[in-house]
Amino acid sequence: MSSPRAYTRSDYLFFLSYRTRWTDNDQYSHVNNSVYYHLFDSVVNTFLIQQCGLTSDSTQIGLVVSSHCQFFSPLSFPQVLDLGLRVVKLGSSSVTYEVAVFEEGKDVPAAVGGYTHVFVERGSRKSAPMANPLREGLSSLLSTNESSESKL
Numbered sequence: 001m002s003s004p005r006a007y008t009r010s011d012y013l014f015f016l017s018y019r020t021r022w023t024d025n026d027q028y029s030h031v032n033n034s035v036y037y038h039l040f041d042s043v044v045n046t047f048l049i050q051q052c053g054l055t056s057d058s059t060q061i062g063l064v065v066s067s068h069c070q071f072f073s074p075l076s077f078p079q080v081l082d083l084g085l086r087v088v089k090l091g092s093s094s095v096t097y098e099v100a101v102f103e104e105g106k107d108v109p110a111a112v113g114g115y116t117h118v119f120v121e122r123g124s125r126k127s128a129p130m131a132n133p134l135r136e137g138l139s140s141l142l143s144t145n146e147s148s149e150s151k152l
Helices: 033-052 132-139
Strands: 014-019 060-071 080-090 094-103 111-121
Touching: 014 033, 033 060, 033 080, 033 094, 033 111, 033 132, 080 132
Parallel strands: none
Antiparallel strands: 014 080, 060 111, 080 094, 094 111
């Protein structure tokens, strides 16, 4: 497995464009580290809504149980970013996403991170196997370079 720094656009299967805002910058004139987690959440949830049929009243919801990010080069307003998404692990009730943040027009990421969702029943918050449309949608993003099954 290569270093995330060596990944390119071709390693990702779904993309979302994001236009940075002035408020994304911190006192050092680059996108603040906390903003990256908003970006991850945006691309993941856009995919879940558009491709997996998740809605605000779905019976299953995903809870984030871990997250991470590695930063390789700074980004700042007014750059346009491309967010690449793939699935690196898919279990019966959990999924681990990887997101690469690319400056528009660049092939190497400025940052790579992601998080793990455990899907639970909305009311009980107990883990439950993913519904078929959800699992099928996430399977379409499964990276062939990574482990395909997790234990959850």
